[in-house]
Amino acid sequence: MASLAPNRPQDIQNERGNPHWVRLKNERELDHIPGEDGWPVVGTTFMQLGDPIGFGKRMVAKYGPVFRTRSFGRRQVTLIGPDANEAVLFDRDKIFSSEQGWGPVLNLLFPRGLMLMDFAGHRADRRALSIAFKPEPMRHYCDLLNADIARVVEGWGEGERKFYPAIKALTLETAATSFLGLPFGPEADRLNQAFVDMVQAAVAPIRRPLPFTAMGRGYAGRKLMVEYFTRLLRERRANPGQDMFSQFALARRDGEAEGDLLPEDVVVDHMIFLMMAAHDTITSSFTTLIWQLAKNPEWQEKLRAEARAAAGGEGRALPFDALAQMELTEMAMKEALRIMPPVPSTPRRALKDFTFGGFRIPAGTDVDVSASAVHADPVLWPEPDRFDPLRFTPAAVAARHKYAWIPYGGGAHMCLGLHFAVMQTKVLAHHILTRYSIETAPGYAPAWQAWPIPKPRDGLQVTFRRLG
Numbered sequence: 013m014a015s016l017a018p019n020r021p022q023d024i025q026n027e028r029g030n031p032h033w034v035r036l037k038n039e040r041e042l043d044h045i046p047g048e049d050g051w052p053v054v055g056t057t058f059m060q061l062g063d064p065i066g067f068g069k070r071m072v073a074k075y076g077p078v079f080r081t082r083s084f085g086r087r088q089v090t091l092i093g094p095d096a097n098e099a100v101l102f103d104r105d106k107i108f109s110s111e112q113g114w115g116p117v118l119n120l121l122f123p124r125g126l127m128l129m130d131f132a133g134h135r136a137d138r139r140a141l142s143i144a145f146k147p148e149p150m151r152h153y154c155d156l157l158n159a160d161i162a163r164v165v166e167g168w169g170e171g172e173r174k175f176y177p178a179i180k181a182l183t184l185e186t187a188a189t190s191f192l193g194l195p196f197g198p199e200a201d202r203l204n205q206a207f208v209d210m211v212q213a214a215v216a217p218i219r220r221p222l223p224f225t226a227m228g229r230g231y232a233g234r235k236l237m238v239e240y241f242t243r244l245l246r247e248r249r250a251n252p253g254q255d256m257f258s259q260f261a262l263a264r265r266d267g268e269a270e271g272d273l274l275p276e277d278v279v280v281d282h283m284i285f286l287m288m289a290a291h292d293t294i295t296s297s298f299t300t301l302i303w304q305l306a307k308n309p310e311w312q313e314k315l316r317a318e319a320r321a322a323a324g325g326e327g328r329a330l331p332f333d334a335l336a337q338m339e340l341t342e343m344a345m346k347e348a349l350r351i352m353p354p355v356p357s358t359p360r361r362a363l364k365d366f367t368f369g370g371f372r373i374p375a376g377t378d379v380d381v382s383a384s385a386v387h388a389d390p391v392l393w394p395e396p397d398r399f400d401p402l403r404f405t406p407a408a409v410a411a412r413h414k415y416a417w418i419p420y421g422g423g424a425h426m427c428l429g430l431h432f433a434v435m436q437t438k439v440l441a442h443h444i445l446t447r448y449s450i451e452t453a454p455g456y457a458p459a460w461q462a463w464p465i466p467k468p469r470d471g472l473q474v475t476f477r478r479l480g
């Protein structure tokens with residue numbers, strides 16, 4: 013039986029508690045990589061957090077596409093460009109650890125999620141969990157998404173609104189129904205708050221769960237989630253529904269005997285991680301899409317016409333079988349993900365020495381690749397600030413480097429929920445655009461908080477007008 017303890021000993025261990033983690037013997041081993049260590053103690057941390065894109069551009073201009081920085085107390089090496097993305101994400105020679113790259117940020121609150129696993133163990137669990145994304149369950153989630161989204165969007169009504177908090181609340185509500193099979197109510201509300209506290213804590217500077225700190229609240233949130241999900245798992249195993257959690261509850265690792273389900277604590281940790289991976293990413297990318305559609309009314313009209321045609325009339329649900337017809341919506345979503353990737357950079361740790369761009373990089377180095385830098389490169393994307401979904405016609409895609417666009421990552425850890433994200437975006441676009449036109453003040457350009465997941469600082473001010 014699974015322990016209900018919120019944090020088993022391995023949860024609170026990072027560098028010191030994981031003897032198998034590979035470390036640099038001495039940071040001087042990176043002296044030969046061009047770059048800078050920044051200020052004493054804080055290094056380049058605040059420059060990177062304050063303006064990651066501008067900082068990256070300055071570093072590339074000064075040092076080239078392989079550069080060294082020092083943030084969060086350690087030296088790191090950033091590799092910029094599509095070839096770098098391919099080398100690190102596709103990882104042909106199994107050099108890079110995702111567990112040890114993401115671990116320092118995520119291990120305390122989201123241990124043992126898929127991104128915190130590597131190689132054979134990761135492959136086995138990923139395969140087991142993929143059953144939740146097969147066509148039949150996806151068809152069921154599509155029905156639930158339509159019902160929730162139609163009801164909430166209809167209730168929004170005309171007028172000015174901050175779009176980001178509205179879409180965040182709606183996405184949490186859809187997560188309760190389609191991921192957990194829970195009706196939205198006080199229970200789901202409590203879980204949502206716990207979840208929001210955990211996400212905040214993951215990036216909190218104070219890493220110990222002291223009272224009144226973000227990490228203290230995050231730990232309390234995790235305790236609540238672990239207890240609640242463990243009980244819910246037992247119910248779902250006894251009486252499965254069609255929600256994603258029921259799919260996970262019945263998942264089996266390949267090669268295990270019939271009847272051997274994934275252990276309870278494994279399912280619970282995967283589900284908690286998945287909710288984190290799904291939530292702010294969709295919220296962020298859909299906010300970018302609405303911002304761009306408000307600025308580009310001709311594209312808004314094209315997507316509206318496409319949505320009407322796909323649903324076969326006003327006020328209808330968007331059927332699962334009609335999703336493939338929403339081609340322009342999919343291209344517009346891809347362009348939004350290019351302009352503002354929700355996961356701006358991806359960390360890994362090198363387990364072996366490797367060479368890139370003429371530099372030898374030793375085992376133990378923290379390495380990262382940057383979607384936001386590569387997506388803004390004018391050589392790959394002429395006029396990178398312009399919203400142009402036609403960059404994603406099949407011909408345009410075929411003519412580009414496969415790793416020039418990496419919002420979902422690539423290789424073994426490529427986003428497991430990307431088809432779900434596309435489906436939810438299409439259902440959202442359908443219900444919003446067929447009811448309202450969306451406007452912003454002329455010349456409006458919100459400031460964006462770039463880290464950890466981009467969001468507009470003012471919530472994105474838009475005006476909804478009901479269509480006649």
Ligand code: HEM
Nearest residue numbers: 126127289290293294297355419420421425427428429433
């Ligand atoms: C637009 C929305 C989304 C974006 C941009 C996005 C982005 C990403 C990226 C970049 C990664 C890989 C990180 C790495 O390689 O280190 C990833 C992994 C993952 N994503 Fe998403 N994601 C989105 C939505 C979702 C949704 C809706 C779900 C679940 C329903 C989900 C579940 C996952 C999971 C489970 C992983 C870990 C996969 C693994 O390590 O094998 N994501 N996502």
